[in-house]
Amino acid sequence: MTLHQFLLILRARYKVALLIILLAISAALAVSLVLPKKYTAQTAVLVDVRSPDPVAGGAPLQGLVAPSYMATQVDIIGGDRVAQRVVKMLKLDENPDTKARWLEATEGRGTLEGWLADSLQKRLDVRPARESNVINITYKGSDPDEAAKVANAFAQAYLDINLALKTEPARIYAEWFDEQTKASRAKLEEAQARLSEYQQKAGIVSSDERVDYETTKLADLSSQLTTVQGETTDSQSKRGSRGDTVAEVMQSPLINGLKADVARQEAKVQEVSVRLGENHPERQRAESELAALKSRLASETARINASIETTYRVGKDRERELAGAVGAQKARVLALNKQRDELNVYRRDVESAQRAYETVSQSASQTRLQSLTNQTNVVRLNAATAPINPSSPRLLVNLLIAAFGGTLLGIACALLLELSNRRVRSAEDLVQMLDLPVLASISSSLGPARLSGPRRLALGMGG
Secondary structure (H helix, E strand, O other), X not given: OOHHHHHHHHHHOHHHHHHHHHHHHHHHHHHHHHOOOEEEEEEEEEEOOOOOEOOOEOOOOOOOHHHHHHHHHHHHHOOHHHHHHHHHHHOHHHOHHHHHHHHHHHOOOOOHHHHHHHHHHHOEEEEEOOOOOEEEEEEEEOOHHHHHHHHHHHHHHHHHHHHHHHHHHHHHHHHHHHHHHHHHHHHHHHHHHHXXXXXHHHOOXXXXXXXXXXXXXXXXXXXXXXXXXXXXXXXXXXXXXXXXXXXXXXXXXXXXXHHHHHHHHHHHHHHHHHHOOOOOHHHHHHHHHHHHHHHHHHHHHHHHHHHHHHHHHHHHHHHHHHHHHXXXXXXXXXXXXXXXXXXXXXXXXHHHHHHHHHHHHHHHHHHHHHXXXXXXXXXXXXXXXXXXXXXXXXXXXXHHHHHHHHHHHHHHHHHHHHHHOOOOOOHHHXXXXXXXXXXXXXXXOOOOOOOOOOEEEEEEOXX
């Protein structure tokens, strides 16, 4: 079908198409006038996903997390918990008429609060703004004031629920951390009690100072023992030497003086022996003096050797005494080290309990602060106001849609009528129906009563 044929059909059956268009517009007008008016109120909230929590800290949401977070907030607003809170805030469940309608609609099944929340959700529209963190809350109702009131109630209920979702887990954790804090404090007190009891039992005031003192004392005793052992070894070596070769004998001024006197007296005796006989008194006196000097020299030498022997015996006794003292001091130091090790075990228990208590106490304080916070990352941008004009039904839009739909339906009906009872309205129709070439066409003019314009009669001949 060509455009010319299509236009000819519409011109021939325009009355049918026009009638259908008028009927569609009339129906749309009637429906728009009959339908109850609906008013739409809108409010908006801002969800700040960039600022961290001032109490818990943490980095702001980035990347793909923010869109999912916004979608979660949209679901919360449109969820049952927010809707049920709106019912409580507006006291809708206290209206006797509402209870009667609920009983009539549900026959008492379910809960009135759930039924009201479901009816509110059906007229609620929650949508996030494009490329922003703003969420628009729209509610449609039959009364403008009621629509504004319910929209504002949904925004406030969302703020309350958002705060509750933030504080309720923190409150639960705070209670749990309080219990853990008490348990940690009890363990710390128990560890401190064990440490104090052990210190009292062992008589430890300051273990480090005591160990240092005893260690210093052990070092001093060891040094004394080493000195005495050296002196004893020296005395022992002198004991085995010849008496007159001992250093003390050789270095003694008295011995050296006696030796000199003996040498002079020997020289004198020798001189006298040459001049005098054996029985001469002078010679006997000189020999007697020489014998006395030698006796005194031997006596002094023996005395020095005896002092060396005494020094050796005293040194050995002192060595044994110091060795015993060193052994006892070693045992005392080892016992103190053992006590210090045991004390350190108790101290580590106390320190571990102290760290655990501080960690749990810090977490408890943080969660307690979170449970007491009254701030969220959601802010109301504006409050919904009662709309002046209804949002539906929209008369002009409905008439335009009816006109457009009626036009399409009228054209479709005209075509169906034409196809059900096909008429020859142009030479193209003959060509399509008879499949014969057109030899000529004769135009004729009829009266204006029957035709609105000139017509042509086309003749065709088959070969």
